[in-house]
Amino acid sequence: MTRTPLSGVACSIARATDLFGDAWTALIMRDVLTGIDRFDELAQDLGISRKVLTVRLARLVEEGVLVRERYQERPPRERYAATEKGEELYPVLLALMSWGDRWYAGEAGPPARIHHLDCARDTTMVAACAHCGGPLTPENTTQLPGPGGRIGPGTRVLGPLLAARTERGDPDV
Amino acid sequence: MTRTPLSGVACSIARATDLFGDAWTALIMRDVLTGIDRFDELAQDLGISRKVLTVRLARLVEEGVLVRERYQERPPRERYAATEKGEELYPVLLALMSWGDRWYAGEAGPPARIHHLDCARDTTMVAACAHCGGPLTPENTTQLPGPGGRIGPGTRVLGPLLAARTERGDPDV
DNA sequence: CGAAAGAGTTCCTTCAGGGAACTCGCCAGG
DNA sequence: CCTGGCGAGTTCCCTGAAGGAACTCTTTCG
Incomplete structure (x- = not known):
């Protein structure tokens, strides 16, 4: 292997x-x-x-x-x-859990609830912008090479989604 | 294997x-x-x-x-x-990317930037509460069995963090 | 003393991943 | 018409990581 x-x-x-x-x-x-x-x-x-x-x-x-x-x-x-x-891996776990809940919870509902102490409610994680707090989705984000980005094979990091979509002529952009 | x-x-x-x-x-x-x-x-x-x-x-x-x-x-x-x-796996990727950026970016900085079109800034992902928008961390969340949770071996889903911490006598709770 | 818990090791077997070569349909050029 | 090349996979062989169960050591408990 x-x-x-x-x-x-x-x-x-x-x-x-x-x-x-x-x-x-x-x-x-x-x-x-x-x-x-x-x-x-x-x-x-x-x-x-x-x-x-x-x-x-x-x-x-x-x-x-x-x-x-x-x-x-x-x-x-x-x-x-x-x-x-x-x-700091917690967000990764929460993201996996949210996704699993959404797509694999049976009729009974998800196997566990996350309780947020700050607002005292059961909740789920959403990916939010660190600046404005708005949601981060494939539709409203683009990617640009960063300072440490050596462009080359294997260097892509969630590249320009919008650009790719636009090129393909996707209507929903 | x-x-x-x-x-x-x-x-x-x-x-x-x-x-x-x-x-x-x-x-x-x-x-x-x-x-x-x-x-x-x-x-x-x-x-x-x-x-x-x-x-x-x-x-x-x-x-x-x-x-x-x-x-x-x-x-x-x-x-x-x-x-x-x-x-909808996008948040998982963003979470992995944020973590990798934070802990493995060299002196040059992260290899890519995420640009948030809604606020027109380069940004990073934070895990936010779907209700109040506040941050979700190990410290301010607890877990409770959900409707679909059959308790038993292998059933744990990010269990009661606070409880566990309190039991151990961690000071920072 | 014997048993038991915690924390790993050791050994053997099996099967998923790596790598490179091979296949097959379809088109383009000479 | 034959050769070449691309896209999209298959096939084959080899290695080494994951499974599983047994074994080791230390220290405490009854």
Whole structure:
């Protein structure tokens, strides 16, 4: 197999995917942020092979997304805690969850609700502009090469959507 | 290998991850939403094995995230287009991109900018509450079982963060 | 003392991913 | 009419990561 290493590619999605794009990392982060943070707890909750869990956790620690900390001597007990970098993956989890809720919730409705303490309501995540707070959609955004963008093969980062659509003659632009 | 099937688990993150949690799907969606939508274009841009690309595209079509459409007879030419379900993965891509920008952009800055047409500024995505528009963070959200939530092993969906934190005696709550 | 929990290791098997070559329909040029 | 080339996949072989279950160590509990 030997997953193609994407970390060298000048695309932030590729870089994030290089870490996050496997079957378990998202679920591990969900659990750790949720308070399931010990090795055996994780192994049981996820049903993941202990070997693979070892490898994943090591990778996440190496990347600075988690820290392994001994929270108790005698008997020695470890737990994995999210760093700031790890906590900032929360929007990714919320986005995945919103999408899953929207498209895979059965008749019974989504399996969980997010409760927003600030407004005291159950809610869902929307992608918002950091400046104006308005929604961010494929229709109202374009992409331009950034300062660190070396243009070349594999360098695309959600390119000019509108431009592409316009070229194709899409009517809804 | 044989990835553990997560689609049966009552967790929207797991369901989304079942589709999205591999090395290539995010990049494929990025490209398709960007206008790179033909088989060979994708293969070249991504550097993905053609075999794997075939399998991925078939899966995405099967899931209703993409549609394969013939945009030209004689000679027959196909392209892959995002459905509504596919377009709604945009927030996931933006979240991954924001995170990657924040933590992996070199000194030169991020490789691309998102331009928000509504406010005419380059911007980044923030996770916002669908009701009040306020930010959604691990600190100001809790999770409760939803209507479709059958509690049991593997059912957790970003559980009660605050509760977990409080139990552990974290000071910052 | 024996059992049990926490945290991993080790070993074996299997199958998905990488890579490169091969196919097939259709058109363009000499 | 034959050759070349593009688009869109297939086919084949090889490697190595994921699964799964058993094994190891340490430390505490009854």
